[in-house]
Amino acid sequence: MSDERILVLGIGNILWADEGFGVRVVEELEARYELPDHVRALDGGTQGLYLLPYLEEADAVIIVDAIDYGLLPASLKLLRDEEVPAILGARKVSLHQTGFQEVLALLRFRGCAPSRLWLVGVQPERLDDYGGGLTEAIAAQVEPALALVIDLLTTEFGVTVGRRRFAAGFTAPAISRAKYEAERPAAEEACRIGDARVLAGWR
């Protein structure tokens, strides 16, 4: 079905280093590619339950996110359908800690769960760097992840994706990746570490 509605959803918090991966990949997608009307690229941030309207409208969803698979940092992983919710654990998309599983359950309860679900994930290297951008290794995975998304769109969904002729704003210019990372205050001015107890679990 060529006109099924597809949502490409980047999630995560750009303020916590590699956590911003999903949003940054979708930012690149939107900046460089012309997408047909039935494909929507969305900066989901950490909006959890508030993303429900967009998920309900979609027949298929491609999520891009930083996920802890316990793999080597910067490993990319592609998952589909039932494999996805198990990975997107309870705290991941955390509007009031309504986990993604709960969002999916809600979609099923209402009879409008997407029929196809993909996840393009990266194993983050660093999260406890508040105000930081993507680490070098993770930044290097933006292009490959983007290529995976484009490949899914074209081969799996038969979408024609063209190069954009004019750059389009996606995230607000102030927090576009280049500006966000370039204008970062110095470490002595702005503490960059997180709470040891909260972060202890992932290290």
Next chain:
Amino acid sequence: MTLQTPNGFSLDTSGKRIVVDPVTRIEGHMRCEVNVDSNNVIRNAVSTGTMWRGLEVILKGRDPRDAWAFVERICGVCTGCHALASVRAVEDALDIKIPYNAHLIREIMAKVLQWHDHVVHFYHLHALDWVNPVNALKADPKATSQLQQMVGPDHPMSSPGYFRDIQNRLKKFVESGQLGLFKNGYWDNPAYKLPPEADLMAVAHYLEALDFQKEIVKVHTIFGGKNPHPNYMVGGVPCAINMDGNMAAGAPLNMERLNFVHQRLTEAYAFSKNVYVPDVIAIASFYKDWLYGGGLSATNVMDYGDYELVPGDKKTDQLPGGVILNGNWDEVLPIDPRDPEQVQEFVAHSWYSYGDETRGLHPWDGVTEPKFQLGPKTVGTRTDIRELDEAAKYSWIKAPRWRGHAVEVGPLARYILAWGHNVTFVKDQINDAVGRFNTLAGTSLTPKQALPSTIGRTLARALEAHYCAKMMLDDFERLIGNIKAGDSSTANVEKWDPATWPKEAKGVGTVAAPRGGNAHWIKIRDGRIENYQCVVPTTWNGGPRDPQGNIGAFEASLMNTPMERPEEPVEILRTLHSFDPCLACSTHVIAPGGEEMARVTVR
């Protein structure tokens, strides 16, 4: 051991300690510890924000006109109210007056956010503290229909067939083993008091609320260019008006779009009037014997005031601010966020350092220097704390005070203040709601008896949502009138260029955010941010003790509440959720298949 706090609470730590970590169905990360006596009554409460959030510090040196885009990312829910506080702070610092259209559009966006947030909070995050979805399976759809027609006679979806359908869907869902949606429930706990019919009615409205949240957020897309992260702008709003324009994407605001907005606002008004408010009153009436949880709201409440009729004139606030102390509803003290003696933050019990920990700092002079240090009575280790030592530092939240007083903020605080200010619409709403509650419950409570409670907090939120729906319809009429009168201006860019700014400037922006008074303080030097401090509502409510030992709103609200079963903290969650806690989200990675459940430990 008993400890008397200056603000009138008697803390006894001798009984069993119960630890709830994390507190679920909130935004961000929070832990709560209480001591209960031999009758399982809470005699000591400790509220801890477990997440470092130094948003302020990463803004240093950045362009003040960009700050809104960063603060919009503080958390997953209150995006718009931080962005609005931020642009207001910059406009205050640089003395920028925004056009009337921009004022009205911002007002509509703020009230849509308020309405939306309150509805989502009640049906998705708080209802399960009162409503038992499993019990709804036992309901008689006919009796449910009768209940619906009694409490909300103007709501069209009320037939027995409608409720039977909902019940069948719920049944199928539960039988398929997907109760995960309603997980973490203590469904056989006697703390649940609703008859099955009320449970079924609430489940039906939970589903209807989902449909509503979908529609109403489109208003943000229209005015803010996009959602879930709408655009804001220092000096106005980033949307042009051209009433004859077409509907092409990115085109200016036209009549067709405005009509669409009007329709959404009208539907919102009907929903809060016919469904949300009646639901809260009906549910509350079954909990008439559960008037716990008032805490500080019985004595001290605060808000900065918001919803000016005349832009820039705080005297025209439709929800006027101020402070009420000692439960004296007849006297509202004025609040000035600029006065260094009024709003101050303390860190004696917070994981920050000021050098002198007895001091309070006004936000313009605020310091955010982390110092993670545990007290000697802590049980456990730095990375696995089993019991906190609240005599020492115990939270990542600072303790803000107004002239040294601990106060509660939020819709209930605003409603008590509006009562004190004699705001007619609000007084009528409160009298009507308490009257309907009394009729259903067979009680004769006064507003002053009913409001300072967990139920009162939840009721005030519903009433405020409806007041916002009414006000945004008024704003809409004014917007149309102003545009028709020939004004299409939406931004004032006279001072867009930093070259026009003074070398140094400081300002403050306040917003009546869903969870309470939200304020951002900014200092600008040479066109860049020199200091930025946010004091958000949950800082006021969820903050720890101050150097004098006064406890904050969360801790106070839990005091003296009896628990049915200490190992099932329904009562703790119910009261904490009534504040709609928002502890600013941040990172949250979890291992594959990992499922974070609330851990409850009883010692």
